[in-house]
Amino acid sequence: MGAVRVLLRLSRLLLVLSLGLLMATVVALGDRSGLKASLGLRQRLSCWFMKRLVGALPFQVRVIGERPKRPMLWVSNHVSWTDIPLLGMLLPLSFLSKAEVRQWPVAGWLAEKAGTLFIRRGGGDSQRLRQQISEQLRQARPLLIFPEGTTTDGCQLRTFHGRLLAGAIDQGVAVQPVAIQYLRDGKADLIAPFIGDDDLVSHLMRLFAQPRGQVCIHLLTPIDSAQKERAALAFQAQQAIHMALFGVEQMPAVPRRQARAA
Template sequence: MPRIRAAARLLRLFLVLALGLAMASVIALGERLGLSASIEQRQRWTRMFMGRLVAALPFEVQVRGELPQQPMLWVCNHVSWTDIPLLGMLTPLSFLSKAEVRHWPLAGWLAEKAGTLFIRRGGGDAQRLREQISEQLGEQRPLLIFPEGTTTDGRSLRTFHGRLLAGAIDQNTPVQPVAIQYLRAGQTDPIAPFIGEDDLVSHLMRLFAQDRGQVLIHLLPPIGSAGKERAVLAFEAQQAVHLALFGAENVEVAPRRQARAA
């Protein structure tokens, strides 16, 4: 039964990917004819694609909170590659992603066309990254980043890197904290996390062989960035996400030294 269920879900996923391929082909053809779509249009198409992708994933999704009514810098904890379609289906967004994603079949191409900013881990180009984020926000385009810099198993939260929030301060753009939780039978989902040396195919097979899990997306109150140091802004966002995920236990009262130096 699990194998049949996984096969049926994979078939649905392939149909969604075929839709994405068709969309990519239309965009590519338009570019060759000199009819390039605007970034806003591409973001809308990407949002539609991600909505279809989420529908093909074995999750029941619940969104708590209100979508922001103005462009913001979205910051979220990072558990899995599925975070991207789950959040991208909510509103037209661009993303900050690791450079490897650019080379993913289809998904990387669509991400680039939707305005994704790619960052090389350990690339040492902090100033260029700050300028890219600032430019994106200055053009009133909402951008989502994962300020932990890596995925976790959902049971903990890493330090938010303040350097990634500097662009919000440059543009006086509010920060939209988001907390994402994967649950199974009321407990932290051990299957959804995509960490370590895991590969995409193995992860998909594990997900699709199981019953549907639950995803809670918490859209938390925005945080103003005006006049704040980046470490303080990162700490406030981190604490807001921590509180939504784990309650008031172990909440710190001051930024960590790592955050201040970020």
Template sequence: MPSVRASARLVRLMLVLLLGVAMATLIAVGERLGLRAGSERRQRWSCRFMKHLVGALPFEVRVVGTLPQQPMLWVSNHISWTDIPLLGMLTPLSFLSKAEVRQWPLAGWLAEKADTLFIRRGGGDSQRLREQIGARLGQACPLLIFPEGTTTDGRALRTFHGRLLAGAIDHGTPVQPVAIQYLREGKPDPIAPFVGDDDLLSHLLRLFGQAPGQVLIHLLPPLHSQGKERAVLALQAQQAIHLALYAEHDSEPLPQRQAKAA
């Protein structure tokens, strides 16, 4: 029965979350004792936790491509909250998140202890955002961002915000484009997207009440950032991800379509 299946999966998820709480508590206790864990250690612990979390999610995962061997700015399309553990399990890295997440019960605290970089959207504070991202990259800390700025249903990409890539240009950090797809019976998964006014518990119950879906993660060729305009770099990353996701169904390159629209 779907309800029994969902309940069993939720129990497993709760056990994994308890592991995350234990790991975050160790980091918090160390901070109280003046033994602050560095970004590298937090990223390693976070990656280990994400692997356990993905094991509790109803997905069959396939990764195509090669993991980068140097710190990069990872950029990915954004469909669901599950993007974070699915990508975070691949390698130790940090995430960029909107500041509101920091106030979420439990999730915000776990994200903070996992070395998440919280930013405020809007307000014309592009320079401070550029400096924050650049500071992380300057410390050779891999960082993942979702340059669309919001989730989608997975059927199309939104425009990538170039201001989020400016820090990579400042430090000459390569950009690692990543395309993530959720499929169910070979078609876009209608259950995995977490959009609109959806709430986490309802989404979990729907997700866990169904048979496992498929996730395909494309690790695309890195892009050089040095000397590029941020808008150009953002468009190149967007085009690479677009082609990986929709090339079979779309014969016209993304830049041409945008030029016509402009």
């Protein structure tokens, strides 16, 4: 029964990926012929594709909270590569992703065509990245980032990097905190996390071999970025997400920039 389940799920996934490749190919051909699709159109196509992709994944999804009606900088905890389609289906938006994703077969090319911004960890390009994020927000294009900088096992939350939120302050754009939570039989899902040296294919096979898990996506109260230090803004978003995930606040801490000024 397990082998049949995996085969059926893989078949459906391959059909959805084929559709995504067809869409991305049409966009690429349009670029070459001078009929370049706008980023807004790419975002809408990506959102449509993400909904189909989520339908091919073994999750029951519950969304708690209201989708924002104006462009914001979305910040979320990061557990798995599946975070991207699960959040990308909610609203037409772009992502900030690690540079390695660009090299992933199929998925990397699709991400690039959808307008993903890629960042090299430790690449020393903070100022250029800040400008890219600011430009996205200045043009009223919603953008989602994972300010932890890496994935976790879903049982913890790492420190948010304030430098990634500087663009929201520059443009006076609110921050939309999002908490994504993977559950299996009422407990933290230990299969969904994509961490360490795991590879995409192996993770996918393990995921497809199991019964459906549950995913709760909490769209939390937006945070005004006006007159805030970036470290304080990141800390506030981190606290809100921690509360949604674990039901308790983290131990109070003073953001670094404020601590130095004390």
